[in-house]
Amino acid sequence: xxxxxxxxxxxxxxxxxxxxxxxxxxxxxxxxxxxxxxxxxxxxxxxxxxxxxxxxxxxxxxxxxxxxxxxxxxxxxxxxxxxxxxxxxxxxxxxxxxxxxxxxxxxxxxxxxxxxxxxxxxxxxxxxxxxxxxxxxxxxxxxxxxxxxxxxxxxxxxxxxxxxxxxxxx
Numbered sequence: 001x002x003x004x005x006x007x008x009x010x011x012x013x014x015x016x017x018x019x020x021x022x023x024x025x026x027x028x029x030x031x032x033x034x035x036x037x038x039x040x041x042x043x044x045x046x047x048x049x050x051x052x053x054x055x056x057x058x059x060x061x062x063x064x065x066x067x068x069x070x071x072x073x074x075x076x077x078x079x080x081x082x083x084x085x086x087x088x089x090x091x092x093x094x095x096x097x098x099x100x101x102x103x104x105x106x107x108x109x110x111x112x113x114x115x116x117x118x119x120x121x122x123x124x125x126x127x128x129x130x131x132x133x134x135x136x137x138x139x140x141x142x143x144x145x146x147x148x149x150x151x152x153x154x155x156x157x158x159x160x161x162x163x164x165x166x167x168x169x170x
Contacts, residue, residue, distance in 0.1 A: 023162065055145055
């Protein structure tokens with residue numbers, strides 16, 4: 001059973017203070033010591049760069065009909081980066097929080113990440129089967145990218161929250 005603020009006695013107050021916020025002190029120490037934190041810090045901007053370039057290429061194709069191959073390659077690169085960051089992110093979550101995915105601190109980010117991955121993989125399936133045609137594939141990629149943008153915003157807000165928490169503890 002979860003304790004509410006009213007249930008917490010004087011002796012439990014210090015324990016609650018260490019759990020409030022994104023990380024406990026132990027989790028923060030594991031985060032700061034993990035090589036996976038650096039890996040995530042490198043992969044996230046790379047993935048965003050791939051997203052930005054690919055978005056331009058997809059929009060160019062939809063507007064002009066030119067550049068299908070370049071747009072397709074860019075979506076596949078973005079998908080590989082997405083899958084890589086998801087696997088390494090799961091390892092990071094295991095190191096920091098003790099579970100591979102859906103740790104309470106990142107539950108909703110992980111849930112939306114699953115939708116992002118599903119849409120990217122649906123694109124790959126559509127590409128392989130030809131089920132949607134080139135325009136349909138590009139619209140599916142845009143849906144994946146819109147969901148990715150929401151997910152990226154979630155993570156940026158979470159990182160901001162962690163920084164604010166760190167400043168409050170300093």
